[in-house]
Structures are given as C-alpha cells and as structure tokens.
Amino acid sequence: MTTVLETLDKGTAYLTKKGIEDARRNMQMLISHQLSCTRMDLYLRFDQPLEETDLAPLRELLKKRGEGVPIQHLIGYVTFHRRDFKTDARALIPRPETEELAEWLIKNAKLPDSPRILDMGCGTGVLGLTLAGDFPNSHATLADVSPDALSLARENAAELEITNVTFAESDLFSALGSQTFDLIVANLPYVPETDRPTLAKELAYDPDLALFSGQDGLDLIRRFIPEAAKRLNPGGWLALEIGTHQSTEVESLLRAASLTDVLTLKDLSGIPRFPVARFSAPEN
Known part of the structure; x- marks a missing residue:
C-alpha cells in the first residue's frame, strides 16, 4: 500500500x-x-x-x-491575504506579488472613515474584495471589461460574504458615470506582445485580454492613468501593478497627470512593481 x-x-x-x-x-x-x-x-x-x-x-x-x-x-482556488478565492480560466490567476500590494495599501493608505474604492480590471476580484473586506465601512466598485471575469468576481464575493461591493462591466471608466474614489487600484494587462513567445507555459491558461497590452505592454495603462487621475477625491490614492522595466515611464505618466507623492514600491524580489501616487487638491 x-x-x-x-x-x-x-x-x-x-x-x-x-x-x-x-x-x-x-x-x-x-x-x-x-x-x-x-x-x-x-x-x-x-x-x-x-x-x-x-x-x-x-x-x-x-x-x-x-x-x-x-x-x-x-x-480551484488561490489563497490571498487570508481568504480563499475561486479561480479558473475566466480570469488571470492572482499572483503573490499582487498580495504584496494589497497588504501595503491596507497598512499605509490613510483612507477616510467611509472610503470609496475602485478595483479597475478586477479579474477574480482579489484586490477589490480584499480591500472591501478589510475596510468594512468602505464601498468598493469592481470593474472589468470581461463579463466572464465579473461573473467569477461575483461568485467570490458571495462565497466570502462580502457585501459592500458593486460590479460594473466597463471599458475603463466608460460605464462608471461621474463617480469619484478615495482609492483606485488596478492590475491591468501589462505584458508586451514581444514577450509572448517566451512566456511560461502556464500563462497560456490565462485570458489574453488579461495579459497583453501592445508592443511595450503599456497601451492600456497610458489610457488609464489620465482618466483615473480625474476620478480621485482630494488626498485619494492611485496604485498599480506593472511589469519589469516599466516603472520609469509609468512614473512619468503619473506626474504628467498632475499626481503627487509618486513612487514605485519594490516587490519581494526587488523588482519595481507597484507605482503609487496621490491627488493633492490645489490650495485655495
């Protein structure tokens, strides 16, 4: 035996x-x-x-x-910040690096008593649902262009009994009206098309829509940052996850959008991975 x-x-x-x-x-x-x-x-x-x-x-x-x-x-699941999230081919498999971003924000982002949070490109929902769960007085909007990803995020919210959330099928901000937020997080596709032939075979099981964004991987992020900057409340945070060698250009995009306190946090491997910035309202 x-x-x-x-x-x-x-x-x-x-x-x-x-x-x-x-x-x-x-x-x-x-x-x-x-x-x-x-x-x-x-x-x-x-x-x-x-x-x-x-x-x-x-x-x-x-x-x-x-x-x-x-x-x-x-x-059938991945553990992310003490919670088990269902994961399948409908959305990008959450990576350990993304958990590092969530934990940094929970510890360091000083949010209002009832913050409004947006998870753009939510996929499985790990970022938005983690923040909603750890900030129970918040209201989180989880947005994604993929209806399949949104269906998975909804299932995770129901399984985890996280109710202070709404969902929106949206190409970036197209379906979000005039809403503004105290924290916007985004793990948008950032893999360059030129990297496609060299990717690990496991990535073939992730949706292309969640991985690739133009020749240098920044097409969607270039669209996203100027729009996101206009949706931040005074003192609000913008936080992203990006790929290797993209931090310099992304920091320039954040500053060009008139955001302040721009820095890129390194992940546990020492890679500049998480650009963060804030919107400081002009003084009267």
Whole structure:
C-alpha cells in the first residue's frame, strides 16, 4: 500500500522531471486538496496508506500539472491575504506579488472613515474584495471589461460574504458615470506582445485580454492613468501593478497627470512593481 510520503516523493520527482518549479510544494498542494486537509496536516499523515479512490484522481491531477495546467486551476482556488478565492480560466490567476500590494495599501493608505474604492480590471476580484473586506465601512466598485471575469468576481464575493461591493462591466471608466474614489487600484494587462513567445507555459491558461497590452505592454495603462487621475477625491490614492522595466515611464505618466507623492514600491524580489501616487487638491 502506497503511503502519503511515498506518493509525495514520487509525485515530486515526476513534476521535477517535467520542469515544474517548486515541485514538492505543488505535490503537497495536490495531495492536501485530494485529502481535504492542509499542507501542514500532511506531516502528521506521512505513514497513512492511500486507497485507490484517492490515488486515481491524484494521478490525473499530477498528469495535468505535468502538462502545465496551473496548480490553481487544478485545486480551484488561490489563497490571498487570508481568504480563499475561486479561480479558473475566466480570469488571470492572482499572483503573490499582487498580495504584496494589497497588504501595503491596507497598512499605509490613510483612507477616510467611509472610503470609496475602485478595483479597475478586477479579474477574480482579489484586490477589490480584499480591500472591501478589510475596510468594512468602505464601498468598493469592481470593474472589468470581461463579463466572464465579473461573473467569477461575483461568485467570490458571495462565497466570502462580502457585501459592500458593486460590479460594473466597463471599458475603463466608460460605464462608471461621474463617480469619484478615495482609492483606485488596478492590475491591468501589462505584458508586451514581444514577450509572448517566451512566456511560461502556464500563462497560456490565462485570458489574453488579461495579459497583453501592445508592443511595450503599456497601451492600456497610458489610457488609464489620465482618466483615473480625474476620478480621485482630494488626498485619494492611485496604485498599480506593472511589469519589469516599466516603472520609469509609468512614473512619468503619473506626474504628467498632475499626481503627487509618486513612487514605485519594490516587490519581494526587488523588482519595481507597484507605482503609487496621490491627488493633492490645489490650495485655495
């Protein structure tokens, strides 16, 4: 009878051979998903024999992961700032870097007592729903041009019982009327078309609409920043996620839109990843 530890070791070796990064963690996630336990629980169950009723679906999951299907699609969720979000092919898989942005904003953005928040290009909803959940007196609008992404974000809001949100199918601000906000966050597509041939195979499972934005990746951001600047309340924050080597131009766009306190925060890998800026109303 095959034990949990033997299955973990064999699966890790298989994924390593297939070129999957962080193979052991991936295999731990697959086993814990199949056994409906946490990864930490596995350490207490290493000697547990696995029945064929568990081994058969595990083999299928392992095969798909070896083919490059993202682990998040296989287990059906991603953990983001203490909450589990459903994720599938309808939207971009949330990245750990985005969680860093959410946590920085929760800690550092000094918002009014009842702030209005906008998550533009919300995808699964991880940014907007995290902020809405951690600022319970806020009202958050989650906007996306993709109806499929919005349907996934709505499902996540319902599952997490986060109710201080509304949803809008919108090409940037086209469907948002004259609304203004105290915090606008955006993880818009920023991958250059020129990078398409070199991307990791897992990214093939993300929608193109959520990844690519022109030859240098900044087409949509160039449209977005001037519009977003006009929608900020006095003292309001604008925060984005961008790609490698894009910070200098994005900072210039923010300053050209008359925003202040412009800086780009580095992610845990040291990459300038999160430009933030504020709207300072002119003094009378």
